[in-house]
Every structure is written in structure tokens, then in C-alpha cells.
Amino acid sequence: MSVANGFLPMTMEEVQKLGIQQLDFIYVTGDAYVDHPSFGHAIITRLLQAHGYHVGIISQPDWKREDSITILGTPRLGFLVSSGNMDSMVNHYYVSKKRREMDAYTPGGVVGKRPDHATVVYSNLIRKKYKNVPIIIGGIEASLRRMAHYDYWSDSFKRSILLDSQANLISYGMGEKSIIEIADALNHGIAVKDLSFVAGTVYKTNDISNLYDYELLPSYDEMLADKRLYAKSFQKQYENTDSFCGKTLVEPYANGLYIVQNIPQKPLSMQEMDDVYALPYQRTYHPSYALQGGVPAISEIKFSLTSNRGCFGGCNFCALTFHQGRTVQVRSHESIIEEAKQIAQDKDFKGYIHDVGGPTANFRQPSCQKQLNVGVCKHRQCLYPNPCPNLEVDHSDYLSLLRKLRMLPGIKKVFVRSGIRFDYLMLDKDDTFFKELVEHHISGQLKVAPEHICDAVLSRMGKPENAIYEAFTKKYYRLNQKMGKNQFLVPYLMSSHPGSTLKEAIALAEYLRDTGYMPEQVQDFYPTPSTMSTVMYYTKVDPVTMKSVYVCKNPHEKAMQRALIQYRNPKNYGLVREALKLAGREDLIGFDKKCLIKPRKIIGESMHKQDYQYRKKPQSKPVKKKKIRNVHKQVVKGH
Numbered sequence: 001m002s003v004a005n006g007f008l009p010m011t012m013e014e015v016q017k018l019g020i021q022q023l024d025f026i027y028v029t030g031d032a033y034v035d036h037p038s039f040g041h042a043i044i045t046r047l048l049q050a051h052g053y054h055v056g057i058i059s060q061p062d063w064k065r066e067d068s069i070t071i072l073g074t075p076r077l078g079f080l081v082s083s084g085n086m087d088s089m090v091n092h093y094y095v096s097k098k099r100r101e102m103d104a105y106t107p108g109g110v111v112g113k114r115p116d117h118a119t120v121v122y123s124n125l126i127r128k129k130y131k132n133v134p135i136i137i138g139g140i141e142a143s144l145r146r147m148a149h150y151d152y153w154s155d156s157f158k159r160s161i162l163l164d165s166q167a168n169l170i171s172y173g174m175g176e177k178s179i180i181e182i183a184d185a186l187n188h189g190i191a192v193k194d195l196s197f198v199a200g201t202v203y204k205t206n207d208i209s210n211l212y213d214y215e216l217l218p219s220y221d222e223m224l225a226d227k228r229l230y231a232k233s234f235q236k237q238y239e240n241t242d243s244f245c246g247k248t249l250v251e252p253y254a255n256g257l258y259i260v261q262n263i264p265q266k267p268l269s270m271q272e273m274d275d276v277y278a279l280p281y282q283r284t285y286h287p288s289y290a291l292q293g294g295v296p297a298i299s300e301i302k303f304s305l306t307s308n309r310g311c312f313g314g315c316n317f318c319a320l321t322f323h324q325g326r327t328v329q330v331r332s333h334e335s336i337i338e339e340a341k342q343i344a345q346d347k348d349f350k351g352y353i354h355d356v357g358g359p360t361a362n363f364r365q366p367s368c369q370k371q372l373n374v375g376v377c378k379h380r381q382c383l384y385p386n387p388c389p390n391l392e393v394d395h396s397d398y399l400s401l402l403r404k405l406r407m408l409p410g411i412k413k414v415f416v417r418s419g420i421r422f423d424y425l426m427l428d429k430d431d432t433f434f435k436e437l438v439e440h441h442i443s444g445q446l447k448v449a450p451e452h453i454c455d456a457v458l459s460r461m462g463k464p465e466n467a468i469y470e471a472f473t474k475k476y477y478r479l480n481q482k483m484g485k486n487q488f489l490v491p492y493l494m495s496s497h498p499g500s501t502l503k504e505a506i507a508l509a510e511y512l513r514d515t516g517y518m519p520e521q522v523q524d525f526y527p528t529p530s531t532m533s534t535v536m537y538y539t540k541v542d543p544v545t546m547k548s549v550y551v552c553k554n555p556h557e558k559a560m561q562r563a564l565i566q567y568r569n570p571k572n573y574g575l576v577r578e579a580l581k582l583a584g585r586e587d588l589i590g591f592d593k594k595c596l597i598k599p600r601k602i603i604g605e606s607m608h609k610q611d612y613q614y615r616k617k618p619q620s621k622p623v624k625k626k627k628i629r630n631v632h633k634q635v636v637k638g639h
Contacts, residue, residue: 024183030060044176168193172202340353434475450491
């Protein structure tokens with residue numbers, strides 16, 4: 001099924017041109033329609049199409065108008081609903097909760113084309129018009145809110161999104177296997193209320209007597225009353241994110257209602273991954289968006305290649321464990337090379353593959369063979385706090401893939417811009433990949449994510465100790481020097497993560513002073529649903545140890561921690577000075593080379609600038625001392 005331009009139908013006119021009497025599924029998304037495998041709606045709709053189902057797309061419906069959801073009629077089997085590639089709240093708001101100025105997933109980058117909590121709003125809009133049509137919600141927003149969760153934007157503890165959305169099912173995770181099983185069951189006449197057996201789904205029920213070998217979690221009301229119970233519940237959920245060893249989870253609610261999470265769907269095999277990426281994507285945005293300037297997000301991924309999914313890195317602030325899982329799944333070289341050849345034929349291609357990677361670029365295999373048979377360890381991370389003895393470190397397959405891509409006709413350069421897990425790289429006794437990475441695959445700078453330099457904070461992040469990053473940087477620059485290259489490292493740094501006090505923030509500032517690096521951007525910790533770090537932020541305890549954790553929640557203190565990382569910026573002077581005084585580190589205010597800032601004799605930024613001009617840059621008409629005194633009086637009075 002496809003319309004004349006190769007895209008799936010978005011209007012009833014296009015449906016009729018295809019000779020379709022009724023669509024099987026209608027996919028409602030908060031994103032613009034981009035038919036590219038980097039977009040979840042493209043994968044799910046093309047997969048359903050490949051299995052013989054008729055699918056239409058309603059992109060960014062006007063949630064203020066009920067008829068916006070009816071433009072394709074009533075689907076035969078159900079509505080599929082997603083907020084889009086991003087959580088709608090993260091899409092809309094900075095961590096400061098101020099509105100973003102641009103939406104890269106909307107034509108022209110225009111903001112305001114989707115509602116807050118888009119999955120809930122769209123689903124309720126559908127349910128108002130279609131009382132009995134099945135609604136299956138999925139995507140990142142639904143997946144990470146599948147059980148009771150902390151909502152940062154309202155600072156509240158919310159129920160499962162399945163209840164607030166009035167949907168019938170959640171297809172969580174990546175969803176390829178579960179959505180086909182759901183579709184086939186509905187197509188064979190099984191009622192949606194009876195779909196309690198599909199892996200990778202969440203459903204609601206009043207009867208759990210037929211369940212066995214399940215984990216009963218604390219009830220929503222109990223967790224609402226006691227945050228520590230939520231921390232314990234989350235740890236249980238975290239231990240059951242694997243399809244091999246995970247159990248069914250049951251979360252009780254009032255009036256005898258239960259939310260039941262089935263075990264995750266099995267990881268895709270290499271052949272299944274290849275099949276997903278071989279579907280007939282148009283690889284760009286729908287042509288109806290051309291007059292609006294297209295969809296900005298396409299520029300980031302149009303000439304990039306996805307080689308893997310899943311991550312065994314286990315960073316506490318990342319939701320990948322809950323969404324894609326810890327088992328790495330890969331595409332074959334042949335599949336990736338075929339896509340690269342397609343990219344090379346694009347009229348806009350200039351010869352540069354922007355990226356070959358995934359959540360972690362240099363993970364091209366499961367961390368150990370055990371995972372393929374019995375799953376990931378429940379109580380052991382692969383890399384933290386120390387590498388597991390069973391960890392298999394091997395870059396040879398990734399290196400071989402990059403070499404093949406470099407040799408393709410029409411390709412000048414192949415870059416690696418996904419995150420490189422530097423601690424995994426440093427464990428490789430063979431330096432061949434590291435050397436070729438530096439020689440061939442870096443576009444001037446390599447982005448890495450140490451996140452912090454204090455081991456106390458790194459331990460809360462689930463990241464390796466700072467000594468490993470130090471060793472990596474030395475080796476990186478040594479290789480660059482040996483090859484006559486002048487390439488830099490761009491470290492991602494995070495402020496205000498649970499466990500970070502002003503003491504640790506100042507230590508990070510001192511590190512930046514000593515290395516001479518001044519980050520242009522700093523990321524405040526963003527408490528998004530279903531991460532270990534977010535649970536720490538909300539409960540103030542570590543779910544693994546149940547020990548107390550310091551959490552920076554005061555906006556002013558958060559501003560000070562962020563300012564310390566950019567202490568050289570004159571705009572941050574006041575915040576840095578205040579932080580140093582509060583921490584008893586006034587030794588860092590002075591003229592010594594170890595000091596972060598210099599003292600100012602006269603309070604106030606405007607006075608400082610004028611006094612500096614008077615002392616250092618005499619004007620043709622000298623400033624009178626009387627005038628300076630008057631300004632000083634104004635500053636003291638607070639004018």
C-alpha cells in the first residue's frame with residue numbers, strides 16, 4: 001500500500017485513490033510524517049504494511065478540534081498513538097521548565113503543534129469520538145510512563161499512562177514484534193480486552209488469578225504515601241527489563257484494578273534488524289511540508305547509518321535500559337552497506353556519512369555470550385563499578401564495517417558521531433580501532449561523555465571513575481600528535497546530578513581551570529521518567545542501596561552549579577562568587593593563577609565595567625571621582 005508519491009496516505013482522498021474501503025490502522029503521531037527508519041512511526045507503519053495491513057497516518061492533529069482525529073474515518077482494527085520521537089514534555093521545555101523556541105520534528109521548526117503530554121491528549125480525543133475502537137499507545141513517552149512514575153514538570157507522582165490515556169494497551173520498548181502480534185490477534189477476532197499474553201505490552205485488569213510467577217509491586221497509593229516504596233518498586237522494575245529472565249510485574253491500584261506489565265519482547269535477531277531497515281522508506285519528510293521549509297530533524301539523520309540498538313553501558317540518567325534494553329542488537333554489514341549505497345545516490349549527498357552508530361557507537365555485540373542464552377545479569381552491571389570478568393571487548397567487527405564503508409564509491413569520509421564508550425575502548429588491548437578512529441573517523445572533534453570528574457558523583461551516575469577518562473584523554477592526544485592531527489575532545493558535562501553538592505561543582509570548575517577547557521554548553525540534570533537518577537531526584541535515596549542521596553532542587557543552587565562550570569563567563573561572576581563564599585572556598589577568589597575569579601572592589605557589574613574603563617582606558621574626558629562615588633551610592637542602594 002502506498003500513494004503515488006510513495007508515502008502512506010494522510011488524507012481520505014489518498015486512501016480512496018488506493019481503492020481502500022477502510023484502513024486497518026490509523027497511526028496518530030505528534031511528529032511531522034517523516035518516512036525514515038530513524039522515526040518510530042515510519043518503522044511501525046512500514047512493518048504493518050509489509051504484513052499486509054492498510055495503514056494511514058494522522059500527523060500532528062489539532063487537539064483543540066475533535067474532527068482532526070476523524071479525517072481518515074474509523075479504523076477496522078485500531079488506533080496507534082505516539083507523542084513522537086521525543087517525549088512531548090522534553091520536546092517542549094528546557095530543564096528550567098521554560099518553553100523551547102524550536103521543535104525540530106515540526107515543519108519549519110514551529111513550536112506549539114503538539115500538546116503537552118501528547119499521548120494522553122490524543123488518546124482521550126480519540127476515545128471521545130470512538131468509544132469502542134482499540135487504542136494502542138507506544139513510543140518513548142508511553143514506554144517510559146508505563147508504570148507509576150515521577151513527573152518532573154508537575155512535580156507529582158503520576159499513575160500509569162495507560163489509565164490517564166484511556167488506551168487499551170501499551171506497546172513498550174521498540175515494539176516491532178509486539179505490534180505485529182497485536183495486529184494479527186485483532187485481525188483474527190480476538191477482543192482487545194483479551195490481549196493479555198503479548199510480550200512487550202502493558203494492560204489493565206481486575207483479575208490476576210490466572211497469572212503465575214509474577215512480581216507484585218507496591219500499590220500506587222502506598223508509593224504515593226511513601227517515596228521509599230517507589231524506590232524499591234523501581235529497582236524491581238529495573239531488574240526485570242530483560243526478556244530472558246524478567247518476570248511479569250503487577251502494580252495494584254484502588255478498587256481492585258491492576259496494571260500488568262508482561263515481559264519485554266525478545267531482542268531482534270540480525271536478520272530481523274536487516275528486514276526492518278530494508279522496508280521501502282522514502283527516507284525524507286512528506287512533500288506537503290516542502291513549502292514550510294521541511295522538517296529540521298531530517299538534517300541530523302539523513303546521511304547517518306544506524307548499526308545497532310540497545311546498550312549495556314547502564315548510565316543511571318539514561319532511559320535506554322527501560323526502552324531498548326541492555327542487549328545489543330546489530331544489523332549485518334550487507335544491510336548497512338546497502339543503505340550507504342542508497343544514501344550515496346541522494347542528490348544532496350556530498351560524500352560524507354555523518355555517523356555510523358547507535359546509542360553507543362562502539363557496541364557491536366552483546367557484552368558476553370551468556371546474554372544470548374540466559375539474558376543480562378539482574379544484579380550486576382557490565383561496566384560499572386568495574387568491568388565484569390565475562391565482558392568481551394572486541395572492536396574488530398565495527399572496524400571491519402567502517403573500512404568497508406570507506407571504500408564505497410562516492411563516499412569521501414565516514415564519521416563516528418554517536419557516543420563512544422571510552423572506558424570500553426580503553427579495555428581493548430588491540431589499539432587498531434582507536435588508531436583508525438583518530439586517523440579516519442573524526443571530524444575535527446570527538447564528543448565523549450565523562451559527565452563529571454568527581455568519583456562521588458560518577459558513582460551516582462553509574463559512570464567509570466575519572467582516572468579512566470584521564471587515561472583516555474592522554475592516549476587520544478598522544479595518537480593525534482603521532483599522526484600530525486589537531487583534533488579535539490568535546491566532553492559532555494552535567495551539573496546538579498543527584499550526589500553533586502557545591503563542593504563537587506567547584507572541584508569540576510577547578511578541573512576545567514587546570515585543563516583550560518571552557519564548555520560552551522552545560523546540561524543541567526533533567527529528571528525524565530523511568531531513569532535511576534530521576535528516582536534518586538524524587539525520593540532522595542539510591543534505589544540499589546536505599547541509602548540517602550543529596551539532591552540539588554533549589555533553582556538558585558542549580559544556577560550556581562551550572563555557573564561554576566562556565567566560571568569564565570562574565571555573566572556568571574555573581575553566581576560563582578556566591579557559590580565560592582557559601583562553600584568556604586574564598587581562596588579561589590584572587591589574582592593567583594589557581595583562582596577562578598578575581599575580586600571586585602566595588603559591588604555591581606555596571607560599576608565594575610565603568611571602574612575598569614577609568615583605571616585601564618583613560619578617556620579624552622576623565623571621569624570625575626565625584627561621579628564614581630555617586631554611582632557607588634546607587635549600587636549600594638540597589639538601583
